[in-house]
Amino acid sequence: MPDSVPFSAPPTQPALLDAEGAAALVASYAPVSVTAAVKDIGRIDAHMGRFIALSPICLISTADATGKQDVTPRGDPPGSFKVLDEKTIALADRPGNNRLDTLRNLLENPEVALIFLLPGVNETVRVAGTARLSVDPALLESMAVQGKAPKCAIVVSVRQAYLHCAKALLRSRLWSPDYVQPKGAFPSISRMVGDQIGLSEEEKKKREAATEHAYKEGLWAPIQ
Template identity: 80%
Template sequence: MPDALAPRSPVLLDAAGAAALVGSYAAVSKGAALKDIGRIDVHMGRFIELSPLCLVATADASGKQDVTPRGDPPGSFKVLDERTIALADRPGNNRLDTLKNLLENPEIALIFLIPGITETVRVAGTARLSVDPELLASMAVQGKEPRCAIVISVRQAYLHCAKALLRSRLWQPDYVQAKGTFPSISRMVGEQIGLSEEDKKTAEARTERAYKDGLWAPIP
């Protein structure tokens, strides 16, 4: 990171100082304390079913965490009942960070977003994988079914206030960056891992094809 952005390492609190800091915050309000109802009610169910984007957090057995975005047309995230939801596993880069984590540690947390709405829905629980034909068929997009589904048993569920999205102005144009602000992802990763110029161009072409033809099923 450039020196202008990080002129020095920050001073960090020790355990006692951190505990004192956290203890100095105002008490949680009654509404905030009670809003986790531990199930998907009609309001959160409708929100999830209209959401095209979900952020998914998992961790491995040692606690190392991963957060990944999952995007689908509205209606693809399934509310099976008030304590069960399901997400499709669409084609990706085959790192399988989420799936591998769930093999070791079933804990999962999610944030659902809807463009234009500044509140979100937060869910946490445990997850298992499913290849149930009826479930996968219900998640098909453009005739393409997912390879598997992530089925979450809900432990925690609540509506989250708008402050973060209002501060970020996420759905406003204020901070939109022009196309070309960054090189392509294939070129940036290529530079990070030392690809040749020829290999960078090949990777760019492959990524463009995946973005065009491989959103719902792996490309050959």
């Protein structure tokens, strides 16, 4: 386990604004530009449809009935995220750790928001709407990878859709090698989680082997 935590906060906890101060701060920002104000077209047009069709990864945000939020990445080969029509998109639910944070949240609260990314492109596509689950055989079969269809799909009725500017990805230099960490900069995820929850060295090694097997054999279907 690391000897110390590399916190980067200032030496004292920051002062926080009260509700009145926060409202005054927000009001002090410059007005929204005309283009930004109208760019949400509420549907998937040809440009966003092509972007989503080529995208291999998106981030999906959900919340439970009390508003507690979760954001999770969804990755697939290009073409797996489906634009069914200009108001409907679908994404597969692939095998995971079975926490089912996204699916459980959708049982309580259908509101979702997504950001689609495309490697090498600094703009993103943002979508929001409501979601339901589907086990429609034709839809699931269209999402099959290596002959393995997902157990279900998340089908989103689009309410909001727009292209987002490149500033965040340019600032982060996401697609450049500048901040790429060398292999071995971090222990395996099994070892880090093992440190966090107090597993023995033997159990960490077992979980490392199981995770490696899952990465090789269980990306598209659960390991039996």
